[in-house]
Amino acid sequence: MSRAAELKRAWPTMLRVGFASAVAYRGEFLVWLLSTNMPLVMLLLWSAVAKEAPVGRFGEAEFIAYFLATLVVRMLTGAWVGWELNFEIRQGTLGMRLLKPIHPFLVWAADNLAAQPLRALIALPIAVGALLWVGSGQLSGDAINWVVLPFSIFAAWLITFFANAMIGTIAFYWESSMSVFGLWMGLYFVLAGYTIPLELLPPWLLAVARWLPFRFLLSYPVELILGLVSGRDLWIGLAVQWAWVGFFFAAAQASWKAGLRRFAAYGG
Amino acid sequence: MFRYVRLFGVQLRTSLLLMMQYRVDFLLDAAMSLFWTGSALVPLLVLFGKRDSVVGWSWPEALLVVAWFTLLKGILNGAIHPALQSVVEHIRKGTLDFVLLKPADAQFLVSTARFELWRGADVVGGLLLLGWALVEMKLVPSVGAVVTTAALLAGAVAILYSLWIFVISLAFVTVKVDNLTYLFESIYDAGRWPASIYRGFLSFLFTFVIPLALMTTWPALAILGRLEPAQVILALGAAVAFSVAARLVWRTSIRHYTSAGG
Numbered sequence: 228m229s230r231a232a233e234l235k236r237a238w239p240t241m242l243r244v245g246f247a248s249a250v251a252y253r254g255e256f257l258v259w260l261l262s263t264n265m266p267l268v269m270l271l272l273w274s275a276v277a278k279e280a281p282v283g284r285f286g287e288a289e290f291i292a293y294f295l296a297t298l299v300v301r302m303l304t305g306a307w308v309g310w311e312l313n314f315e316i317r318q319g320t321l322g323m324r325l326l327k328p329i330h331p332f333l334v335w336a337a338d339n340l341a342a343q344p345l346r347a348l349i350a351l352p353i354a355v356g357a358l359l360w361v362g363s364g365q366l367s368g369d370a371i372n373w374v375v376l377p378f379s380i381f382a383a384w385l386i387t388f389f390a391n392a393m394i395g396t397i398a399f400y401w402e403s404s405m406s407v408f409g410l411w412m413g414l415y416f417v418l419a420g421y422t423i424p425l426e427l428l429p430p431w432l433l434a435v436a437r438w439l440p441f442r443f444l445l446s447y448p449v450e451l452i453l454g455l456v457s458g459r460d461l462w463i464g465l466a467v468q469w470a471w472v473g474f475f476f477a478a479a480q481a482s483w484k485a486g487l488r489r490f491a492a493y494g495g
Numbered sequence: 496m497f498r499y500v501r502l503f504g505v506q507l508r509t510s511l512l513l514m515m516q517y518r519v520d521f522l523l524d525a526a527m528s529l530f531w532t533g534s535a536l537v538p539l540l541v542l543f544g545k546r547d548s549v550v551g552w553s554w555p556e557a558l559l560v561v562a563w564f565t566l567l568k569g570i571l572n573g574a575i576h577p578a579l580q581s582v583v584e585h586i587r588k589g590t591l592d593f594v595l596l597k598p599a600d601a602q603f604l605v606s607t608a609r610f611e612l613w614r615g616a617d618v619v620g621g622l623l624l625l626g627w628a629l630v631e632m633k634l635v636p637s638v639g640a641v642v643t644t645a646a647l648l649a650g651a652v653a654i655l656y657s658l659w660i661f662v663i664s665l666a667f668v669t670v671k672v673d674n675l676t677y678l679f680e681s682i683y684d685a686g687r688w689p690a691s692i693y694r695g696f697l698s699f700l701f702t703f704v705i706p707l708a709l710m711t712t713w714p715a716l717a718i719l720g721r722l723e724p725a726q727v728i729l730a731l732g733a734a735v736a737f738s739v740a741a742r743l744v745w746r747t748s749i750r751h752y753t754s755a756g757g
Contacts, residue, residue: 258674262681268688269538275692276542276549283545403520409527413534423538 237329238337245341256342260349263301269422270294283427289453292365293424295357296449301421302350303343303380304444306388308335312395313404321490332392332483339388367454375465379448382468387444389475396479399486420446426455440475443468502599503607510610517613525616528572532565532620535687550691555631557689559715562628563648564687566621567710571655571683573615578608579659580676583666592754602745606656636718643727644717650734651710655683657741658705664748686711706733 249256273290276282285293312335315321324331358366367373394411397404416422418441425436425446436442447464450456456464514521539561543554552560582605585591595601629636636644662679669675682705685693690708693701701707709730716722 255674258678262674262678264681265684268685271697272538272688272692275694279549280546282542403523406523406527410530413527413531417534417537422535423541427541428537429541429544 234329234333238333241334241337242341245338246344248338249342249345253345256345257349260302260346263298265416265421266294266298266301273423285424285427288361288365290424292357292361292453293449295353295361296452297421297445299350299354299357300380300383300445300448300452302346302353304384304387304448305342305346306339306384306391308332308339308388309391309393309395309408311335312392313398313408316395316398316486316490317402319491325487332479335392336388340384365453367452367457369454369457371461372451372454372457375461376448376451379451379465379468382465382472383444383448385472386440386468386475389472389479390440390444393475393479393482396482396486399482399489415441415444418442419444420449424455438467440471443471499599499603502603506604506607507610511612514610514612521613524613528569528614528616529620532617532624536561550689552689552691555628555634556715556719558624558628558631559718560689560711561687562621562624563651563714564621564711565617565624566648567651567655567686568683569615569617569619569621570652571659571680572617573612574610575606575652575656575659576676577611577614578606579663581605581609582663583673586666586752589754591752595749595752601749602660602742634719637720640718640720643722644714647709647714647717647722647727647730650731651714653734654706654710654737657737660741660745664744667748667751683707689715706730709733 270291273282273285273294274287277285277287277290281287281289312321312331315324321331324334327334390411394404394407397407417428418425418436418439420442425433425442428436443464447456447468450464451461539554539557542549543557547553549557582591585594585605594604597604658679659676662675665675685701686707690698690701690712693708698708702709713722713726713730717727
C-alpha cells in the first residue's frame with residue numbers, strides 16, 4: 228500500500244483518538260480554555276479607554292468586537308505540539324513515536340486538530356453572543372472576506388502548528404529551548420494584535436508588524452472578520468500568510484530532520 | 496522560633512546552590528522575564544502616547560500599578576510558585592509522607608522548599624519601573640506613604656501566598672492542578688491595570704474575592720498618598736483573614752491526605 232493510502236486509512240482513526248482524548252480530559256481542557264482570558268482583560272481596558280474618547284477609528288463597540296473576534300480566532304488556532312515535542316525530546320520518550328510508521332508531525336497534527344470541534348463548541352457561543360451584543364454592524368459586509376476567512380484561519384493554524392513544532396525541535400540542539408517559546412509569546416502579545424490592535428501601533432512598528440509572521444497567526448483573520456482589511460491588501464495578506472505557512476513547514480521539517488540525527492533517546 | 500529562622504536559612508542555601516548549577520538558565524530566564532515585562536508595557540505606552548489620562552490615571556500613576564504588579568509577579572514566580580508546585584509533585588507521588596514525618600511544621604517546610612531566584616528577576620524589573628514612575632512624577636514619597644505601601648505589599652504577598660495555598664489544596668482532591676495554577680496566573684494578569692477599569696461584578700470580584708485591587712492598585716494609591724486610612728485597615732485585615740483561612744485550608748487538606756500516590 229502506498230504511503231498516501233496508508234495515511235488516508237490511519238488519519239480518521241487518529242482524529243477519533245485525538246477527539247476522544249480531548250473529551251476524556253474535558254475538565255482540564257476547559258481550564259486551559261478559560262486561561263485564554265487575556266483578550267477579555269484587554270477588552271475591558273480598551274473599552275474603558277474608548278468610553279472617554281475613541282482611539283483612532285476604534286470606539287467602544289469596535290474594541291469589543293475586536294477582542295471577541297481575537298478570542299474566537301485564538302481558540303480556533305490552538306496548537307501545543309511544541310511543548311510536547313520539547314518534553315519528549317528531553318525525556319527520551321520520543322523514541323516510542325519514532326517506532327511508528329508515520330511521521331510524528333502527522334500524529335500531533337491529528338491530535339491538535341481533533342480538539343478543534345470541542346474548541347469550536349466553546350468559541351461559537353462567544354461569537355454568537357458577541358454578534359448580539361455589538362450588533363452585526365461591526366462585521367465585514369464584504370462577501371469576499373467571509374470566503375477567504377476559513378482559508379485564513381486554517382493557514383493561521385498551520386503557521387501556529389509548524390512554528391510551534393519548529394521551536395519544539397530546538398530541544399534537539401539546546402537544553403534551554405523553552406526560553407525560545409517565551410520569546411515567541413512575548414513578541415506574539417504585541418505583534419499579533421493580541422493585546423492591542425495592530426493599527427494602533429506606532430507607524431514604524433506597524434510597518435514591520437504587517438509583514439512578520441505574528442500578524443498572520445491572529446490579527447489577519449480578525450481583520451477579515453471585522454472588515455479592517457479589504458481590496459488589494461486582502462489578497463496581499465492572504466498570499467503573505469500562505470508564504471509563511473510554506474516557510475514554517477519547510478523550517479520545521481528541516482530542523483526535525485537535522486535534529487533527529489543527533490537524537491540519542493536517553494532516559495525514558 | 497529561632498529554629499525556624501535557621502531552617503529557613505538552610506532551605507534558602509540549598510536553593511541557591513541548585514541555582515548556581517544552572518547559570519545559563521539563570522541569565523536566560525532573567526532576560527526573558529524583563530523582556531515580557533517590556534512587551535506587556537507596549538499597549539500602555541501606545542495608549543498614553545495618545546492621551547494624558549485614562550480612567551483617572553496618568554501615565555506615571557498607571558506605571559506605578561504595573562510596577563507593583565511586576566514586583567509581586569517576581570515574588571510569585573521566584574518564591575511562591577516553585578515551592579508550592581513541588582507540593583503537587585509530592586502529593587502525586589505520595590512522597591509528601593517524608594515531609595510530614597519531619598519534626599517541623601509541614602506547611603513551613605513545603606513553603607520554603609524551593610526558591611528560584613532567577614525567576615525573581617521581575618522584582619528588579621518592578622523596582623526599575625517604580626523608579627521610572629517616581630522620576631517621571633518628580634515625586635519623593637513621604638515616610639508615612641512608604642511605610643503604608645510596604646505594609647500593603649507585605650499584605651499582598653500574604654494574600655497571593657494564601658490564594659496559592661487554596662489552589663494547591665485542590666491537588667489533595669484532584670491530584671492534577673498544573674493547569675489550575677496556569678489559570679490562576681492568567682487571572683492574576685488582570686492586576687496589571689488600575690482597578691478602576693473594572694466595573695460592576697468584576698470590580699466586586701477583584702476587590703473582595705480575588706483581591707487584585709488590594710494587591711496592585713492600592714499600594715500604588717498609597718505611595719501617591721491617596722489611600723484612605725480605612726482602606727489600609729481593610730487591606731491589612733484582608734491579608735490576615737486570608738492567611739488564617741489558608742492555614743485552616745491547609746490543615747484540613749492534610750487531614751484528607753491519603754498517601755495513596757506511588
